[in-house]
Amino acid sequence: MAESLKGKPVADAIKAELTEKVASLKEKGITPKLGIIRVGARPDDLFYEGGAKKTCQIVGMDSEVFEYPEDIDQASFEKAVTEIGAKKDVNGILMFSPLPKSLDERKIRSLIPVEKDVDCLTVGGAAKVFTDDATGFPPCTPTACMEMLHFYDIPIKGKKCVVLGRSLVVGKPMAMLLLREHGTVTICHSRTENLPDVCKDADILVAAVGRAKMVTADFVKPGQIVIDVGINADPDNPGKYCGDVNFADAEPIVEKISPVPAGVGSVTTSVLCKHTIMACEMQNS
Ligand code: NDP
Numbered sequence: 001m002a003e004s005l006k007g008k009p010v011a012d013a014i015k016a017e018l019t020e021k022v023a024s025l026k027e028k029g030i031t032p033k034l035g036i037i038r039v040g041a042r043p044d045d046l047f048y049e050g051g052a053k054k055t056c057q058i059v060g061m062d063s064e065v066f067e068y069p070e071d072i073d074q075a076s077f078e079k080a081v082t083e084i085g086a087k088k089d090v091n092g093i094l095m096f097s098p099l100p101k102s103l104d105e106r107k108i109r110s111l112i113p114v115e116k117d118v119d120c121l122t123v124g125g126a127a128k129v130f131t132d133d134a135t136g137f138p139p140c141t142p143t144a145c146m147e148m149l150h151f152y153d154i155p156i157k158g159k160k161c162v163v164l165g166r167s168l169v170v171g172k173p174m175a176m177l178l179l180r181e182h183g184t185v186t187i188c189h190s191r192t193e194n195l196p197d198v199c200k201d202a203d204i205l206v207a208a209v210g211r212a213k214m215v216t217a218d219f220v221k222p223g224q225i226v227i228d229v230g231i232n233a234d235p236d237n238p239g240k241y242c243g244d245v246n247f248a249d250a251e252p253i254v255e256k257i258s259p260v261p262a263g264v265g266s267v268t269t270s271v272l273c274k275h276t277i278m279a280c281e282m283q284n285s
Pocket of ligand 1: 141165166167169170171189229230232264
């Protein structure tokens with residue numbers, strides 16, 4: 001049976017560290033604050049927002065939600081985002097996406113100050129991540145995967161790492177973070193040939209495809225570490241969700257595997273708070 005790489009102990013360790021950091025910042029009269037920008041009220045956004053607010057509260061930092069109707073016009077929203085970006089007390093900004101089609105999302109994202117871009121929404125933020133600039137913040141999800149690997153003492157240096165998915169929010173930055181720690185990285189996507197064989201060759205396999213249970217027994221091998229980023233509606237259990245990995249297939253074969261739910265997804269809001277606190281420290285140094 002594979003070791004289960006649960007997210008909760010990882011998140012708890014991060015939160016304990018952040019609680020101490022916030023306490024020492026508060027002694028200097030500084031309280032870090034996360035600003036959350038939301039247009040509309042998608043259930044997934046509200047769920048994540050609730051988790052982010054709760055994590056902020058646990059570690060002792062502030063959060064504020066800036067909520068707008070779906071029919072907000074471009075000029076009004078640009079003005080609002082610019083004003084939030086200029087707020088001295090807001091150290092980090094999370095903005096839910098995609099924005100409604102009526103808005104120019106690229107333009108809106110560019111209004112977020114790079115030093116407050118704690119989830120890598122801006123081109124400037126991404127440039128920092130891809131140039132290994134330590135003042136930049138990679139997106140929270142791939143960072144959460146790295147926190148998992150570190151917490152469970154999984155070596156990366158020299159290992160064959162396969163990232164399944166090449167999105168800007170998960171796959172590409174995930175590959176960069178593994179490369180930064182000297183993994184030998186392969187990125188796979190929908191045009192990759194012999195996909196099961198490429199995945200099977202990995203020491204560390206990160207699945208971020210958004211296809212329920214796509215990674216079956218023929219993608220994995222004994223000794224492998226599998227990190228499942230996927231959050232999909234479970235076709236076999238209505239109302240529940242599942243990962244990109246067919247857990248029942250892979251778990252008896254591999255060495256360690258992160259479950260869905262209770263895996264990577266449990267760590268992301270702690271990373272969001274960590275990034276905001278780091279941003280706050282940099283803004284006050
Ligand atoms: P995207 O849809 O943006 O990207 C999916 C990637 O998977 C693309 O690169 C695509 O390839 C590739 N892909 C799709 N189908 C196949 C296939 N059949 N074979 C090989 N590659 C394929 O998704 P995201 O990166 O945004 O998200 C990935 C998953 O992670 C989703 O389940 C999402 O819900 C989850 N997620 C979880 C988070 C968390 O906190 N745990 C946060 C963010 C996302 P191509 O580029 O060729 O189209």
